[in-house]
Amino acid sequence: MKAKKLVSLALAGAMVFSLGACGSSSSSSSTASSAAGDVVSKSDTTSTAATTSTSTNSGTAITADLSGKKVGISMPTKSLERWNRDGSFLEQQFKSAGADTELTFSDNKIDQQVKDIENLIADNVDLLVVAAIDGESLSNVLADAKDMNIPVISYDRLIMNTDAISYYVSFDNYKVGQLQGQFVIDQLDLDNAGDKTYNIEFTAGDPADNNATYFFNGAMDTLKPYIDKGTLKVPSGQTSFSECGTASWDTTKAMNRMQNILGSYYSDGTQLDVALCSNDSTALGVTQAIESDYAGDNKVIITGQDGDEANLANIIDGKQTMTVYKAVKNETYVTLALGAAILNGEKPDESLISSSGWDFDCTYDTSSYNNGTAVIPSYLLTPTVVTKDNIQKELVDTGYYKMENGYPKAVG
Ligand code: GAL
Numbered sequence: 535m536k537a538k539k540l541v542s543l544a545l546a547g548a549m550v551f552s553l554g555a556c557g558s559s560s561s562s563s564s565t566a567s568s569a570a571g572d573v574v575s576k577s578d579t580t581s582t583a584a585t586t587s588t589s590t591n592s593g594t595a596i597t598a599d600l601s602g603k604k605v606g607i608s609m610p611t612k613s614l615e616r617w618n619r620d621g622s623f624l625e626q627q628f629k630s631a632g633a634d635t636e637l638t639f640s641d642n643k644i645d646q647q648v649k650d651i652e653n654l655i656a657d658n659v660d661l662l663v664v665a666a667i668d669g670e671s672l673s674n675v676l677a678d679a680k681d682m683n684i685p686v687i688s689y690d691r692l693i694m695n696t697d698a699i700s701y702y703v704s705f706d707n708y709k710v711g712q713l714q715g716q717f718v719i720d721q722l723d724l725d726n727a728g729d730k731t732y733n734i735e736f737t738a739g740d741p742a743d744n745n746a747t748y749f750f751n752g753a754m755d756t757l758k759p760y761i762d763k764g765t766l767k768v769p770s771g772q773t774s775f776s777e778c779g780t781a782s783w784d785t786t787k788a789m790n791r792m793q794n795i796l797g798s799y800y801s802d803g804t805q806l807d808v809a810l811c812s813n814d815s816t817a818l819g820v821t822q823a824i825e826s827d828y829a830g831d832n833k834v835i836i837t838g839q840d841g842d843e844a845n846l847a848n849i850i851d852g853k854q855t856m857t858v859y860k861a862v863k864n865e866t867y868v869t870l871a872l873g874a875a876i877l878n879g880e881k882p883d884e885s886l887i888s889s890s891g892w893d894f895d896c897t898y899d900t901s902s903y904n905n906g907t908a909v910i911p912s913y914l915l916t917p918t919v920v921t922k923d924n925i926q927k928e929l930v931d932t933g934y935y936k937m938e939n940g941y942p943k944a945v946g
Pocket of ligand 1 (some may be wrong): 614616690691739743745746783813839840860
């Protein structure tokens with residue numbers, strides 16, 4: 535079911551959500567360094583159950599009372615910009631509904647995330663929201679959560695091989711790649727290329743992240759007909775996910791790999807037309823490699839994903855061509871609504887969308903995401919292509935970013 539609607543809210547019983555009520559100024563919070571992870575912040579808002587509704591750029595404000603409930607939020611790392619936003623929006627959302635929250639970042643270290651989740655379980659959380667570093671490595675700790683009857687929402691990245699997760703909230707990940715591929719087709723007008731050929735190189739994401747293959751396959755499936763036809767050529771010959779992957783989505787690794795490719799296949803003056811990068815952190819490294827090691831003077835089309843500030847600045851400056859923006863704030867609205875329904879003993883389905891009042895697209899999907907134990911019911915949001923031409927309309931006018939000295943800064 536697809537929803538793009540503002541409907542009047544039919545709230546069941548005493549269930550009152552607060553979607554879009556991001557103000558938490560009355561709640562107390564403290565932040566402390568964790569033993570080995572990045573930062574753990576704990577909050578206690580039991581006395582401040584939010585009943586205020588605040589209109590924001592998305593969603594219709596409604597109120598919820600989750601006082602007495604504690605939500606554990608496990609994010610992968612602070613080193614990738616978006617997860618900072620996810621962590622803080624999730625915290626704001628659940629706090630605004632009156633819940634206690636405990637937020638951990640695990641420094642992209644798998645063992646650390648296992649420990650962080652163990653601690654959240656030991657702290658008696660009522661709900662876990664987890665964005666996995668490695669989708670394959672949380673089976674044991676989540677089995678413990680299941681034993682304790684703690685529901686788990688797999689946030690953004692699907693957690694594999696565990697029957698402990700009840701739902702998945704994400705964007706349409708395959709679509710992200712399709713949008714990148716279609717952007718290249720449109721920019722180069724590949725359907726009318728005739729005998730003209732173009733050179734492209736691919737940079738994919740972290741093999742441990744289940745999303746990364748969806749992004750890559752979405753782009754590759756879209757562009758493959760043009761590769762097969764010979765309109766697109768890949769001088770490095772690296773067209774498989776395993777050849778193009780970037781551990782930890784690391785900027786320096788992406789840069790080094792692209793420098794090697796440029797040195798090996800382009801130093802003879804071969805023109806690079808497209809660097810298809812699955813996300814912004816890798817696009818940043820690839821852009822640096824092109825600046826330092828590419829001899830040509832043509833403008834290389836560079837794709838990305840996330841709307842990281844450095845990349846948006848590069849888009850404004852003409853160094854990166856596009857990013858696929860995912861409004862993570864909306865992802866957190868869906869997570870709050872879902873989490874609140876679960877904590878209320880409901881079995882959420884597509885009616886969560888129709889009763890929500892969200893003014894953004896969300897699809898309930900019960901076929902696409904099998905985590906190795908079952909198909910996980912998924913709420914999928916829709917990503918948007920952002921270029922220099924529509925940054926203002928898509929990112930600033932919507933309130934997600936504000937312009938500072940000519941460059942977009944995320945509004946947190
Ligand atoms: C993915 C996520 C992307 C991107 C990437 C790197 O799982 O869906 O938005 O941020 O990780 O962190």
